[in-house]
Amino acid sequence: MNEGWRTFFSEIGDMTRFANRFFYEGARPRYEWEELLRQCYKIGNKSLPLVGLTGFILGLVLTIQLRPNMAYYGVESKLPDMVAIAIVREIGPVLTALVFAGKISSSIGAELGSMRVTEQIDAMEVSGTNPFKYLVVTRIIATTLMLPILTLLSDAISLYGCYLGVNIRDIVSFGLFYRQVFDALSFSDVIPAFIKTFFFGFAVGLVGCYKGYHSQKGTEGVGRSANSAVVVSSLLIFILDLVAVQVTDILGIN
């Protein structure tokens, strides 16, 4: 086996051990409620403007791009249905998770990496505080909880963008638009998409923390941690999405 593959499998093994440690440490007291709330606020609040803006642009652009084709087939009136299903089922969760990964995974990777190389994590440990519990467990739980909420908000903002997009050429009331959207959506569209965002959030937190916590080689290592946190968590989001689609397909809720 060449060196590249060996490193790849070794990294997967280390990350799995890191995830196991998260469950082990997370289940045992002491529980860091105060830090968890602080991280939830920080992570959610920090991502909301970017997630909201990208969601709005996504809804507007998708509507504008789809209109000519829909008009060609004479189903222009189905534009809200089409955009709503596309956003809620797939594009909303994946795009929000990717933006979230870019913003949060790199930030966690850089923050923990910098704490590692400046011995702040060691300082926490020698002061009798479990740094894994305090820094890692809280951040992973925070990303796991915040991404689904951000996805719901992003979906709602995207649909508002779609509403504005529809009204560029047509005149559709807000009430009619939303009635049409909710008629088109079913629970099988919303629930699987919502559930998979928990896994996306977990992946973003896990990778960011893993890369930062194991950062080495000074400031260069911090940069590398932040960068690889984004790359690996983005890749994981696509892999998890693929798995989620297969699972929902097998369960017959697709």
Add this chain to the structure above:
Amino acid sequence: MAMQVEESPSILKTKTASGEPVIAVSNVSIAFGNNQVLNNFNLILYKGENLAVLGKSGSGKSVLIKCIIGLLKPDEGDINVLGENVAALEQESLDALRVKIGFLFQSNALYDSMTVRENLEFPLRRHGVDLSQTEIDALVIEALENVGLRHTVNMMPVELSGGMRKRIALARTLILKPEIILYDEPTTGLDPITGKEISLLMVEIQKKYNTSSLIITHDMNCVRRTADRVAILLDGRCYAEGIFKDLEQSKDKAIKQFFE
């Protein structure tokens, strides 16, 4: 009130080793790959003394104190701290022991996302569960006054000079009133004047709180000002041990190179 930091003859100590051991390092060996860093290393720190460990860069001084505090596990040998075998302790017992030990990092390791007040409050909030906010405030102010930096209470670490950061790190180390303080290169990277101030502050702290200190350094001025006893770490072993004046007058080539 800030501590007196003027040098006086009484600060240049000549006390010899005595009292009960608080740290006992016995036959400790540790290697990283093929690099044997410590090789059957032995050392005893007695209650109430300042013991300096001298060694070249990369000789394993920092590895030694990281083994003592339990950040690294030696391959062989025992380390007893306050009567407990560090390697054999469960995580919770190790955390409880660590509260009795202060550690001043070479890089200061101040939490840079927190203000000076939050940095000092952090250990108190983690371990002083019965303390009210008023008591915490009083302890923070006392710790800052001990290092003469009360006015920095609401500043961020990035706003402080190197010497100030070192003093704040020292204040944070002291806030839980540890029985032992481990200093990792306390004066490295500081100008001679600030280095002298930090050295004298270390002695004052030892006098005021009757702490036992292990000082890892290669700064001879710091050793001269602070150490009751000096150990020389060479080739992974404790090569020589004694009071500063005796070692300074030694004819041994390996010892002389540190004092030239």
